[in-house]
Amino acid sequence: MALRHAVLAALLDGEYSGYQLAKGFDIGVANFWHALPQQLYAELAKLETEGLITGREVVQEGRPNKRLFRVTDEGLAEMERFVARAAKPSFIRDDLLVKVQAVDGVAAGPVIEQLTERADMADAKIELLEKLLVKLRGGAGEDEFLRTGERVGPYLTCLRGLAFERESRDWCRRAAALLSERAAVERGRGRGAASARGDRPLG
Amino acid sequence: MALRHAVLAALLDGEYSGYQLAKGFDIGVANFWHALPQQLYAELAKLETEGLITGREVVQEGRPNKRLFRVTDEGLAEMERFVARAAKPSFIRDDLLVKVQAVDGVAAGPVIEQLTERADMADAKIELLEKLLVKLRGGAGEDEFLRTGERVGPYLTCLRGLAFERESRDWCRRAAALLSERAAVERGRGRGAASARGDRPLG
DNA sequence: GCTTCCATGTAAGAGGTTACATGATTGG
DNA sequence: CCAATCATGTAACCTCTTACATGGAAGC
Numbered sequence: 001m002a003l004r005h006a007v008l009a010a011l012l013d014g015e016y017s018g019y020q021l022a023k024g025f026d027i028g029v030a031n032f033w034h035a036l037p038q039q040l041y042a043e044l045a046k047l048e049t050e051g052l053i054t055g056r057e058v059v060q061e062g063r064p065n066k067r068l069f070r071v072t073d074e075g076l077a078e079m080e081r082f083v084a085r086a087a088k089p090s091f092i093r094d095d096l097l098v099k100v101q102a103v104d105g106v107a108a109g110p111v112i113e114q115l116t117e118r119a120d121m122a123d124a125k126i127e128l129l130e131k132l133l134v135k136l137r138g139g140a141g142e143d144e145f146l147r148t149g150e151r152v153g154p155y156l157t158c159l160r161g162l163a164f165e166r167e168s169r170d171w172c173r174r175a176a177a178l179l180s181e182r183a184a185v186e187r188g189r190g191r192g193a194a195s196a197r198g199d200r201p202l203g
Numbered sequence: 204m205a206l207r208h209a210v211l212a213a214l215l216d217g218e219y220s221g222y223q224l225a226k227g228f229d230i231g232v233a234n235f236w237h238a239l240p241q242q243l244y245a246e247l248a249k250l251e252t253e254g255l256i257t258g259r260e261v262v263q264e265g266r267p268n269k270r271l272f273r274v275t276d277e278g279l280a281e282m283e284r285f286v287a288r289a290a291k292p293s294f295i296r297d298d299l300l301v302k303v304q305a306v307d308g309v310a311a312g313p314v315i316e317q318l319t320e321r322a323d324m325a326d327a328k329i330e331l332l333e334k335l336l337v338k339l340r341g342g343a344g345e346d347e348f349l350r351t352g353e354r355v356g357p358y359l360t361c362l363r364g365l366a367f368e369r370e371s372r373d374w375c376r377r378a379a380a381l382l383s384e385r386a387a388v389e390r391g392r393g394r395g396a397a398s399a400r401g402d403r404p405l406g
Numbered sequence: 407g408c409t410t411c412c413a414t415g416t417a418a419g420a421g422g423t424t425a426c427a428t429g430a431t432t433g434g
Numbered sequence: 435c436c437a438a439t440c441a442t443g444t445a446a447c448c449t450c451t452t453a454c455a456t457g458g459a460a461g462c
Contacts, residue, residue: 002296002420002422003421005301009302010304012305019440029304031300032296032297032300032301032303033295033296033301035422036422037441037443038422038442038444039421039423041442042443060440062431064441064442065441066441066442076308079305079309083313083314084310084313087299087302087317087320089324090295091296092293093236093293094235095208095291095293096293098236099290100235100359101213101360102211102212102215103286106279106282106286114289117290118292121292147385151307152381152385153304153305153307154304156374157300157304163370167363167366167370171359171362171366175363178349178355179355205450206449206450220413220414221413238450241414241450241451244414245416266411266412266413266458267413267457269412269414270413
């Protein structure tokens with residue numbers, strides 16, 4: 001199974017509702033897993049019937065009631081077994097990289113646009129992650145927190161996410177700039193006949 | 204659809220058999236997509252019946268015959284449409300990060316081991332990617348190649364993959380060292396009673 | 407003789423995505 | 435009044451993974 005351990009790992013931090021997890025999967029937990037709300041609700045229901053988590057109803061005023069979940073002892077034991085198993089190699093699947101791979105054969109304009117958008121999104125996420133890190137380590141400095149703080153797990157995954165987003169942003173900007181420059185050069189040489197599809201004059 | 208555009212992008216480089224793609228998905232193309240051999244054979248068959256690629260039989264001596272595929276004009280048009288569409292945000296799914304997220308609640312030993320293994324795997328991949336980059340740029344320097352070379356797409360995706368693997372390796376090593384140190388401190392304080400599960404003396 | 411490499415698949419089942427549904431409350 | 439937020443799902447479909455199958459040639 002797959003999502004299940006990511007959900008359990010997220011719930012080790014404390015009690016969360018499906019809705020909160022769905023939001024949280026955009027920031028902290030999104031550094032190691034990605035899931036849609038429907039998936040989370042379904043997985044929470046399954047985990048509860050299997051006794052790995054328990055939910056309690058929380059009555060709210062002015063807004064719908066919610067169910068908060070926490071990991072049971074059985075859930076923790078399942079996590080223990082999961083951690084002891086060999087990890088599968090991670091994998092990336094990224095539409096945008098597929099487009100960059102193909103950029104020499106197709107129009108570069110949309111690729112450049114999408115690289116720029118992605119870089120901006122990375123910037124936004126970097127800001128969020130930096131704030132989250134400050135919050136996680138409380139008053140302490142990073143080295144001190146990592147040596148003596150409790151719950152370094154979430155901090156370490158956030159550090160990984162932050163490094164990833166920074167690399168992503170820098171690469172996107174560099175690739176976008178480069179492709180723009182090449183497109184400009186090509187326009188200069190093309191003089192009406194050349195297209196983005198590599199049919200440059202004389203080959 | 205998903206794999207299909209990754210396969211088309213890979214085939215823009217030249218002719219490949221399913222077997223070669225299955226190997227290649229370990230190095231260059233693996234930087235943006237991950238797929239198993241069965242998936243590739245199935246996808247190639249589908250793409251061929253839809254006319255987006257064509258295969259030709261190549262008879263070999265001393266080994267089984269193979270079918271090499273290349274992208275058709277229709278396939279290129281499909282790629283053009285794909286590139287023009289908005290890209291979905293990329294996502295990571297990594298068992299190992301899930302384990303690190305949970306490390307404060309479970310035994311840290313296996314996590315440290317797996318982080319070390321992952322770092323070693325990253326080292327191996329970094330070597331492969333560096334060689335691939337040298338090969339792709341031929342005699343030229345990187346900046347020169349990126350400005351004037353043909354087919355910068357594959358080069359750019361490899362650069363991204365290389366940066367990713369380096370970050371991954373550094374983070375794994377740092378996290379492993381840190382968790383080892385914390386485990387040693389805990390053993391020193393525990394004197395027989397404390398386990399890895401956070402039940403330290405006096406809380 | 408055993409293993410590895412080349413080369414290609416099938417079938418079943420787990421997991422993930424897309425589209426759609428509901429209903430109350432707060433803010434512009 | 436319209437949109438967004440909170441809160442939770444169902445159903446159909448697509449995609450991916452796991453397990454298994456085949457068969458010849460080369461290397462130890």
